Amino acid sequence: MKIKWVILTLIIAITTVLTGCEPLKVLNPKGPQAETTADVIWISIMTMAVVVITVIALYIFYVIKASRRPDDYEPPYIKSNPIVESLIVGVPVLIIIFLTVVTVKSLYVVEAPPEIYENQEPLVIYASSSNWKWHFSYPEEDIETVNYLFIPTNRPIKFKLYSYGPISSFWIPQLGGQKYAMVHATTTLHLAADVPGEYMGRNANFTGKGFAEQTFNVKAMPPEEYEKWVEEVKATAEPLTKKKFDELLEPGHLGQLTFTGNHLGFSPPPMSHGEMSSDTEETDSGLSMQPHESKDKSGNESD
Amino acid sequence: MDFFNRFAIPNPTPTIYASMVAIALTVIAVIIGLTYFKKWGYLFREWLTTVDHKRIGIMYLISALLMLFRGGVDAIMMRAQTAVPENTFLNAAEYNEVFTTHGVVMIFFMAMAFIIALMNFVVPLQIGARDVAFPRLNLLSFWLYFVGAMLFNLSFVLGGSPNAGWTSYFPLAGTQFSESVGTNYYMWALQISGLGTLMTGINFIVTILKMRAPGMTLMKMPMFTWSALVTNIIIVFAFPVLTVTLLMGTFDRQFGTNFFTMTNGGDDMLWANLFWVWGHPEVYILILPAFGIYSEVIPTFTQRNLYGYKSMVLSMVIISLLSFMVWVHHFFTMGQGALTNSIFSFTTMLIAIPTGMKIFNWLLTIRKGKIRFTVPMLYSLGFIPLFTIGGVTGVMLAMASADYQYHNTMFLVAHFHNVIIPGVVFAMLAGLTYWWPKMFGFMLNEKIGKWAFWFISIGFCLAFFPMYISGLDGQARRMYTYSAETGFGVWNMISFIGAGMMAIGFIIIVYNIYYSIRYSPRNVGDDPWNARSLEWATHNPVPEYNFAVTPQVNSSEALWDAKKNGHKLFKGELKEIHMPNNSGLPVIMAVLFFVFGFSFVFSIWPGVILSGVGIFSSMAYQSYMKDRGKHISVEEIKETEAKFGGGKK
Numbered sequence: 005m006k007i008k009w010v011i012l013t014l015i016i017a018i019t020t021v022l023t024g025c026e027p028l029k030v031l032n033p034k035g036p037q038a039e040t041t042a043d044v045i046w047i048s049i050m051t052m053a054v055v056v057i058t059v060i061a062l063y064i065f066y067v068i069k070a071s072r073r074p075d076d077y078e079p080p081y082i083k084s085n086p087i088v089e090s091l092i093v094g095v096p097v098l099i100i101i102f103l104t105v106v107t108v109k110s111l112y113v114v115e116a117p118p119e120i121y122e123n124q125e126p127l128v129i130y131a132s133s134s135n136w137k138w139h140f141s142y143p144e145e146d147i148e149t150v151n152y153l154f155i156p157t158n159r160p161i162k163f164k165l166y167s168y169g170p171i172s173s174f175w176i177p178q179l180g181g182q183k184y185a186m187v188h189a190t191t192t193l194h195l196a197a198d199v200p201g202e203y204m205g206r207n208a209n210f211t212g213k214g215f216a217e218q219t220f221n222v223k224a225m226p227p228e229e230y231e232k233w234v235e236e237v238k239a240t241a242e243p244l245t246k247k248k249f250d251e252l253l254e255p256g257h258l259g260q261l262t263f264t265g266n267h268l269g270f271s272p273p274p275m276s277h278g279e280m281s282s283d284t285e286e287t288d289s290g291l292s293m294q295p296h297e298s299k300d301k302s303g304n305e306s307d
Numbered sequence: 308m309d310f311f312n313r314f315a316i317p318n319p320t321p322t323i324y325a326s327m328v329a330i331a332l333t334v335i336a337v338i339i340g341l342t343y344f345k346k347w348g349y350l351f352r353e354w355l356t357t358v359d360h361k362r363i364g365i366m367y368l369i370s371a372l373l374m375l376f377r378g379g380v381d382a383i384m385m386r387a388q389t390a391v392p393e394n395t396f397l398n399a400a401e402y403n404e405v406f407t408t409h410g411v412v413m414i415f416f417m418a419m420a421f422i423i424a425l426m427n428f429v430v431p432l433q434i435g436a437r438d439v440a441f442p443r444l445n446l447l448s449f450w451l452y453f454v455g456a457m458l459f460n461l462s463f464v465l466g467g468s469p470n471a472g473w474t475s476y477f478p479l480a481g482t483q484f485s486e487s488v489g490t491n492y493y494m495w496a497l498q499i500s501g502l503g504t505l506m507t508g509i510n511f512i513v514t515i516l517k518m519r520a521p522g523m524t525l526m527k528m529p530m531f532t533w534s535a536l537v538t539n540i541i542i543v544f545a546f547p548v549l550t551v552t553l554l555m556g557t558f559d560r561q562f563g564t565n566f567f568t569m570t571n572g573g574d575d576m577l578w579a580n581l582f583w584v585w586g587h588p589e590v591y592i593l594i595l596p597a598f599g600i601y602s603e604v605i606p607t608f609t610q611r612n613l614y615g616y617k618s619m620v621l622s623m624v625i626i627s628l629l630s631f632m633v634w635v636h637h638f639f640t641m642g643q644g645a646l647t648n649s650i651f652s653f654t655t656m657l658i659a660i661p662t663g664m665k666i667f668n669w670l671l672t673i674r675k676g677k678i679r680f681t682v683p684m685l686y687s688l689g690f691i692p693l694f695t696i697g698g699v700t701g702v703m704l705a706m707a708s709a710d711y712q713y714h715n716t717m718f719l720v721a722h723f724h725n726v727i728i729p730g731v732v733f734a735m736l737a738g739l740t741y742w743w744p745k746m747f748g749f750m751l752n753e754k755i756g757k758w759a760f761w762f763i764s765i766g767f768c769l770a771f772f773p774m775y776i777s778g779l780d781g782q783a784r785r786m787y788t789y790s791a792e793t794g795f796g797v798w799n800m801i802s803f804i805g806a807g808m809m810a811i812g813f814i815i816i817v818y819n820i821y822y823s824i825r826y827s828p829r830n831v832g833d834d835p836w837n838a839r840s841l842e843w844a845t846h847n848p849v850p851e852y853n854f855a856v857t858p859q860v861n862s863s864e865a866l867w868d869a870k871k872n873g874h875k876l877f878k879g880e881l882k883e884i885h886m887p888n889n890s891g892l893p894v895i896m897a898v899l900f901f902v903f904g905f906s907f908v909f910s911i912w913p914g915v916i917l918s919g920v921g922i923f924s925s926m927a928y929q930s931y932m933k934d935r936g937k938h939i940s941v942e943e944i945k946e947t948e949a950k951f952g953g954g955k956k
């Protein structure tokens with residue numbers, strides 16, 4: 005069977021391309037969350053390859069047969085067969101059930117802090133987008149950077165995402181999937197890096213003219229080095245004032261900038277006031293609602 | 308002076324000025340030509356005011372082909388810009404306009420028009436009717452679509468094209484970030500043509516439910532008619548959502564409301580939700596008629612009945628229901644949390660089951676068949692494996708945790724082109740070639756057609772498969788350029804070559820049309836493909852009244868029955884036929900709608916008020932107009948039938 009060989013070579017070709025010399029970013033994870041998604045992707049590629057190969061094999065077989073009929077062949081009238089019909093429903097149902105189980109399990113994994121670093125307090129970073137930049141506020145360290153992100157390895161990072169303009173999508177392919185940054189709600193994204201290194205980060209959701217360049221550099225480094233960097237910033241950087249921050253929000257591109265202090269005080273993210281104090285409460289919903297709604301809530305509480 | 312400033316384009320370039328000149332020259336040439344050959348009267352009486360579903364279908368078809376080339380040029384420009392890293396052929400502002408107009412033109416003005424063209428032409432013939440239920444409404448639908456398309460294309464030279472993507476997410480599409488009138492054009496062009504589509508939906512539901520030939524029960528309808536019925540039901544449920552959403556967008560942009568704005572309690576997630584509540588059903592509005600076409604073509608050219616008629620119908624009904632329950636999969640990344648995403652992942656994957664059922668039914672149809680490799684069949688044979696790949700990548704995207712990595716990347720772009728091109732576009736080309744002799748009385752050249760097929764198919768694979776890879780490597784969609792270090796260059800270069808091949812394929816199709824008009828033999832008979840359904844039981848091309856005698860049907864393959872089992876289709880005597888009169892009112896309303904849309908785009912309120920009054924007056928006039936139609940006498944019918952070669956069968 006020649007077909008078998010063709011298909012085999014194809015599979016080998018595809019896998020070499022996918023895993024090849026320069027591995028594709030999404031399939032070359034550097035943190036637990038990205039590892040989970042990469043595993044899911046591999047499972048789905050394999051399952052789907054089986055489906056595609058089955059369909060194409062049947063297809064080639066039937067087409068060849070149907071094109072080599074003798075001249076006097078008169079195609080019959082065929083009623084459908086209930087067994088065949090239940091087979092072509094039943095098998096896909098099983099596949100879908102399998103993939104749903106994989107999806108649901110992995111969803112709860114990537115939407116929660118990474119399990120292997122469970123016993124560590126996550127580092128909270130507020131990442132906000134404005135046309136066409138990313139602002140990173142480190143409330144613990146009380147520093148802020150623009151268009152670059154330094155993180156310690158082997159520690160869970162909890163990103164709080166929001167936007168000062170169009171909907172943006174925060175994405176570091178090698179550390180994990182995307183999540184939207186929006187004006188009206190703060191979203192939460194849990195990531196972590198296992199391996200020190202520099203990674204590409206960007207906005208993936210179209211935001212207009214400067215979208216293509218709305219990228220940021222991610223550098224993961226051992227905790228000691230990270231501490232050193234924080235100290236250095238505190239010693240050398242300028243403080244971030246409200247006036248300065250408003251300037252930064254103006255549409256355009258900026259290089260990498262570093263400040264002490266951060267904008268969370270004078271330009272708070274869209275979220276409940278309670279949120280700031282009790283940070284850990286809403287970890288899994290991932291979405292906290294608009295200020296006016298949460299105000300109602302706190303009002304009720306004080307009643 | 309202020310008044311005229313608003314018509315200026317925000318990013319003028321030589322290309323735009325050149326297109327302005329080209330558009331002006333074409334318009335002048337057409338006007339001079341029509342006047343010189345004294346064709347104005349003919350054009351107006353026989354075409355622009357016709358209520359004949361076949362001619363309306365052909366007008367849709369011509370418009371759709373024009374839009375295909377407009378959208379195709381956009382596509383080539385995009386692929387050329389991204390073919391090499393840091394290219395400067397287009398700048399960011401131009402690129403954004405180009406990909407926005409590409410998406411809108413292809414979905415709304417090309418694909419929608421193409422399927423409505425084929426539905427118009429084929430459905431009444433397949434059910435043995437003389438026309439659609441509301442012929443004048445049908446003409447109005449066409450004109451509203453056409454006005455929308457023209458208004459949209461005008462944006463390029465007057466005021467600036469929209470540039471917030473075909474999804475037009477707010478707040479990006481709000482006045483704060485999209486100041487030019489481009490997005491106003493988007494709102495009104497889609498609003499007006501959307502109204503036309505909604506009317507088509509109602510019209511065809513009534514036609515199919517009320518006007519079938521005697522004996523044609525619902526479960527004896529040809530599969531394309533079934534797909535049209537289900538599609539139009541989806542249209543009637545989905546398009547009102549679009550209407551309201553666009554209106555809210557217009558209010559935000561032009562009247563300062565705050566539905567989607569960044570302040571005063573607006574909600575940017577609302578647009579995304581509403582858009583996809585319409586948007587996902589929309590992709591099934593496109594694909595179901597395509598499935599219908601394959602279900603006609605495959606039995607014809609395997610020369611046997613469609614396998615699993617009932618499960619084909621059932622699967623379409625299930626798809627139509629599910630299509631309203633999956634919209635969240637377009638923004639899994641909005642932060643709804645694991646539970647919501649789990650549910651929508653599951654509902655989305657469910658759609659793969661009825662879709663898979665259909666694929667297997669087609670395969671099982673081929674199984675005992677005897678293939679004739681005609682051009683329509685080639686497209687259908689290309690469709691099965693390529694669409695399967697597109698479908699399984701859909702399932703991959705449906706797995707929300709993995710979608711966090713695919714979303715907004717070239718992987719997604721590859722997926723939807725992989726379903727839309729081998730799915731919808733191949734079906735359109737198959738349908739065009741298949742029904743061409745019914746429309747025009749001669750066939751398209753098969754040999755040239757096959758060349759086109761191979762160019763388009765291979766071009767497609769080259770253009771879109773690399774995107775799966777570059778997407779997994781982190782290339783986001785809608786980027787006008789990228790740096791060389793990213794390594795995306797190779798993939799994009801291959802894409803560009805593929806796109807070029809597809810362009811050649813489409814040019815070959817145009818050449819084929821030209822060639823066949825000149826050289827194709829005209830005496831092809833009524834049933835050149837040895838087909839199975841009712842549209843092939845009448846003459847070629849079809850007389851105004853479709854069937855001299857209304858056919859009697861007792862299976863889903865009425866003509867095949869007549870040919871093989873001696874079923875008698877046409878019983879009874881010739882009788883006088885009652886047909887609707889042509890109507891100029893839809894043309895007048897089209898002009899009024901154009902003025903209305905245009906004035907609204909530029910906030911010229913007197914124009915809005917005057918044309919608005921005109922539109923309502925026309926509607927009132929239409930309501931009280933007494934037009935009882937015309938009667939075609941038995942003599943005339945006999946004469947026509949004789950002219951078409953032989954009386955009734």
Ligand code: HEM
Pocket residue numbers: 474590591593594636637638655656658659662698699700701702704705706710713714715719722723726727730731
């Ligand atoms: C097996 C069936 C299918 C499944 C499971 C599926 C799944 C999906 C999913 C999950 C997305 C969203 C991905 C994202 O934004 O991250 C998507 C996008 C899309 N799909 Fe499919 N799909 C299927 C079939 C189709 C068909 C038949 C069509 C069209 C004829 C289609 C057209 C589209 C389009 C146009 C988009 C995205 C548009 C955009 O964001 O600009 N899909 N599909």
Ligand SMILES: [Cu+2]
Pocket residue numbers: 586587590633634636637
């Ligand atoms: Cu969808």
